[in-house]
Amino acid sequence: xxxxxxxxxxxxxxxxxxxxxxxxxxxLTASPASSQTVLSLDEALRRTLTSDPAAAGVAARLDAAxxxxxxxxxxxxxxxxxxxxxxxGSGPFSRLGRIEATIAYHQTYERGGKREARTGLAEREAxxxxxxxxxxxxxxxxxxxxxFVDVLASQAEVAVAEARLAVAQRAEREVSxxxxxARDPLFAxxxxxxxxxxxxxxxxxAQADAGNARxxxxxxxxxxxxxxxxxxxxxxxxRPEGAGVSAEGPDLxxxxxxxxxxxxxxxxxxxxxxxxxxxxxxxxxxxxxxAVALVMGATLPxxxxxxNRGAIDRARAExxxxxxxxxxxxxxxxxxxxxxxxxRAAAAAEVxxxxxxxxPNAERAVALVREGFNRGGxxxxxxxxxxxxxxxxxxHRVQVLKAFHQDGASLDRLTxxxxxxxxxxxxx
Numbered sequence: 001x002x003x004x005x006x007x008x009x010x011x012x013x014x015x016x017x018x019x020x021x022x023x024x025x026x027x028l029t030a031s032p033a034s035s036q037t038v039l040s041l042d043e044a045l046r047r048t049l050t051s052d053p054a055a056a057g058v059a060a061r062l063d064a065a066x067x068x069x070x071x072x073x074x075x076x077x078x079x080x081x082x083x084x085x086x087x088x089g090s091g092p093f094s095r096l097g098r099i100e101a102t103i104a105y106h107q108t109y110e111r112g113g114k115r116e117a118r119t120g121l122a123e124r125e126a127x128x129x130x131x132x133x134x135x136x137x138x139x140x141x142x143x144x145x146x147x148f149v150d151v152l153a154s155q156a157e158v159a160v161a162e163a164r165l166a167v168a169q170r171a172e173r174e175v176s177x178x179x180x181x182a183r184d185p186l187f188a189x190x191x192x193x194x195x196x197x198x199x200x201x202x203x204x205x206a207q208a209d210a211g212n213a214r215x216x217x218x219x220x221x222x223x224x225x226x227x228x229x230x231x232x233x234x235x236x237x238x239r240p241e242g243a244g245v246s247a248e249g250p251d252l253x254x255x256x257x258x259x260x261x262x263x264x265x266x267x268x269x270x271x272x273x274x275x276x277x278x279x280x281x282x283x284x285x286x287x288x289x290x291a292v293a294l295v296m297g298a299t300l301p302x303x304x305x306x307x308n309r310g311a312i313d314r315a316r317a318e319x320x321x322x323x324x325x326x327x328x329x330x331x332x333x334x335x336x337x338x339x340x341x342x343x344r345a346a347a348a349a350e351v352x353x354x355x356x357x358x359x360p361n362a363e364r365a366v367a368l369v370r371e372g373f374n375r376g377g378x379x380x381x382x383x384x385x386x387x388x389x390x391x392x393x394x395x396h397r398v399q400v401l402k403a404f405h406q407d408g409a410s411l412d413r414l415t416x417x418x419x420x421x422x423x424x425x426x427x428x
Contacts, residue, residue, distance in 0.1 A: 038229040045421050047221035048144040049137060055107045058133045064405045065126035066369075072122035075115065079106040081280070102295055110401055112274025113267075121264035124257070133256040134252050134419065140220075141421070142413035146406060147217040152234035153402040154210035159231075160394045161199070161206040167366075167387050168199035174373075182309055188380045195384060201400025233403055237348040249333060250416040253328045262319035273308040275301040333414060347404040354397050362390040 047128040052058075085100040175192040179185070215224035285292055369386040371380040412418060 008176075010100060012077065019254055025121045030152045036229060039227040040230060040232050042146070042232065042421070043419055044144060044148055044217065044220075044231075045141055047223065048140060048425075049421060051221035052137070052140060054136070058136065062126070062129055065129040069122040069126050073115065076108045076110065078108075080104070081106055081282070099287050100284060101287075101339070102282050102284040102327060104280045104295060104297075106278055106280040107277050108278045112271040112275050114271040114274070114276070117264070117267040117271040121261065121268050124261040125266040127255075128257040129263050131250070131254045135254050138250050138413055138416060141418045142409050144217070145219045145409040145412065146221065147213070147419075148229060149215050149402060149405040149409060150213040151210070151229045152231065152405065153398055154206070154213040154399070155229060156234055156398045157202070157395070158206045158210050158396060160202040160391065162392065164391050165196075165199040165203050165393075168196040171380075171387065172196045174370075193381060211255070236404065237351055237404060239402070249329075249414050250419065252326065252329055252333060253416075255329055256321065259319065259322040259326055262315065262322050266312065266315040266319055269308055269311040272313065273303070275303050282314065337411065337414055340414070344404055344407050347400050347407070350400050351404070354393065354400075358393050359397070361385075362393045364392050378418070 005122070015320070081104045126176075172192040172195070175188050179189040211225065214227065218225040218227070230292040280295075280297045281301075282295040283292060284295050366383075366386045369378050369382050373380065373383050
């Protein structure tokens with residue numbers, strides 16, 4: 001399976017062919033229906049967000065926030081008052097003929113920009129509700145993206161397990177011929193059979209894990225796991241890091257929305273410190289004189305005790321706290337993005353070094369040990385050790401790639417890479 005090569009260039013060409021075979025095997029064996037359906041990441045995201053079971057609740061909360069905006073713009077209702085004087089009493093007022101009735105219309109006029117401040121607060125709260133909905137959908141997208149990475153990694157692990165089985169089958173045939181020719185003891189044949197059985201168990205487990213990973217991913221939209229993820233996506237480590245990456249992600253947008261709400265609350269509390277006026281106009285019927293008189297009046301509360309100063313100070317302190325939280329979150333976000341970019345760069349470099357040096361050397365070691373084993377220069381234990389080193393190299397490579405893409409999912413979440421797909425606009 002890994003022919004001897006004494007030159008560096010042939011070894012590299014062999015490594016490239018081996019990776020191509022592994023990639024093809026992952027595409028062909030990941031699922032019985034993989035040749036019919038290859039699911040892209042964008043399609044998986046679209047299905048997940050479209051099938052989000054919490055979408056109805058999110059939409060209802062957004063409708064409530066928009067309704068609150070409409071309600072906040074409404075002026076205070078007028079009132080109609082009826083007052084009857086001299087209804088009964090003693091002496092001259094014991095007769096109903098001296099009743100005086102007044103019907104008055106009262107209207108409160110808000111001062112200090114209360115309605116504008118109240119409407120502004122409702123609008124900011126609606127924006128905050130949308131930011132929270134967007135963040136929740138991005139969290140869902142990240143969880144699905146991590147499940148998608150699990151599918152990609154499980155497909156690659158199946159390919160590694162198949163390559164291990166092929167190596168074990170070839171070794172078992174070679175050892176069987178040597179044992180039959182009395183060139184190796186019987187225990188060598190038993191050891192080869194055990195290695196072959198273990199390789200088959202590993203392949204079965206890898207295939208089962210791949211099926212479970214597809215089922216877990218399909219559960220995000222309640223679909224069938226009869227699909228395959230594009231294996232070439234797992235091998236893609238060439239996406240430039242740092243280009244267009246900004247710390248101004250959805251988390252900071254949420255904090256900005258909360259800061260806007262806090263600022264709007266300050267305006268509301270300041271407006272509440274201004275006293276409103278109530279004007280009334282009415283008609284009084286004087287039964288004793290048989291006349292009608294116009295009545296007018298106004299009420300202006302005196303802001304002697306309650307000036308709303310405590311509420312204003314509280315709102316300002318909450319706004320200052322959110323400003324500090326925003327500054328701290330921006331620094332933490334920049335640090336986390338830099339950490340993820342560095343980890344991905346290190347993982348990509350490790351994969352490249354593995355492909356350029358470690359894997360070719362491991363393949364060459366297997367070829368040399370095999371050749372020496374066929375000449376009688378090495379024992380079967382040496383062959384097993386060389387084969388295991390190669391399998392461990394490939395397995396470690398899969399794990400490094402998996403970590404690379406998991407960090408990519410975290411980076412996409414921090415930067416809002418899927419914000420357009422997760423947008424709440426034009427959704428029911």
